[in-house]
Amino acid sequence: MTDTFQLDGATVSFEPCQTVMQAALTAGRYIPHLCYHPEFKPHGSCKLCTIKVGGRTLSACTMPAEAGLQAESNIEELNALRRTLLQMLLVEGNHFCPSCEASGNCQLQATAYELQVMTPHFNQFFPDRPLDGSHPDILLDFNRCILCELCVRASCEMDGKNVFALAGRGITKHLIVNAESGMLRDTDIALEDKAMHVCPVGVILKKGVGFSVPIGARRYDQRPVGAQALDDAPRPAISGSCDACEGKS
């Protein structure tokens, strides 16, 4: 049986156990997001997907869809807050897009384009974050990490390896490599791992292939992130597992 809710005045139908995000994307309605990934349990950390329901703000990626919900997403009030979140992410790391291998394929950059972020607005932090080039095939550039934990989740849940973790709290929070030396070469990460392919920005990079796709042919050169995210949305989405209630149903 399918129920429906309202998103920005449009009717969105959903299956039991879908989140607002899943139902919206499946129905062809984009809600900006960074830490949500269709293949993983929701994380609810970046808050890009914040929507308004009855005057309250909620994360669309963790909020179970409910019949009759009246949700707002694409309104200037929320988009302005989303721009601020993006600007804070951009100044907190070192995001020098012109020299970044992920440029054009980067979800942070593409989302900032989608929301017309013209300036970082805040003062740049310019943190000092040395790279890890110890692994023969893989480079880690910590300067661009947005702490979405997708690599952590992929390595644990899909690769069964536990290569990455987040350490520290608040502004000192950062990505670490789970090895005594702290170096990637001392882990069992492999190029085929899921963790190699989920980073939404330009942290986990395969060596020797950078800039091989010309400007104009990269992922988000072709289509804005909103259109691309709809293509990537699983449909029909429903499997046995339940993301909204983590199997408690």
Added chain:
Amino acid sequence: MSKKLRVATTSLAGCFGCHMSALDIDERLFTLLNLIEFDRSPLTDIKHCGRCYIGLIEGGVCNAENVHVLREFRKNCKILIAIGSCAITGGLPAQRNHLDLGSCLTEVYLTEPGLAHGYIPNDPELPLPLDKVHPLHEVVKIDYFIPGCPPSGDAIWKFVTDLIAGKTPELGHGLIKYD
């Protein structure tokens, strides 16, 4: 015809790539020149910025002279626009910001191999470098930003013509870019 709008442009800690990209508007430059005239700009060689409607600044702020020029532009331009990655984020020159300026100068002028009798340039004519490179908006109020490294000629054209037409400038998909 009404009076032409005066426009000043300059490059601070930039590479002139944004100015070159502005020339990519090609023959539209003639249309533009019906609407605007240049004040201080590499195109006119006028040394100081007079009263202008629009000031376009490429490059961030990396030395004392940059600060003076930027303030002169702010004082004289009704609308000040930061153009390009360096003006907006500090860009390439700012990649030295996590390093100590003294050790940068030492490495470049004294300890690099092949630098016999090297010395750190100290001619009084040379502007003093700042400890860190700053985006423009960290020094003065900036009214608009045109991102890109460089922004395309089409993006610059769209932005400037929107502005001259009195519209809020907007760059859609393909025109807004950071690289």
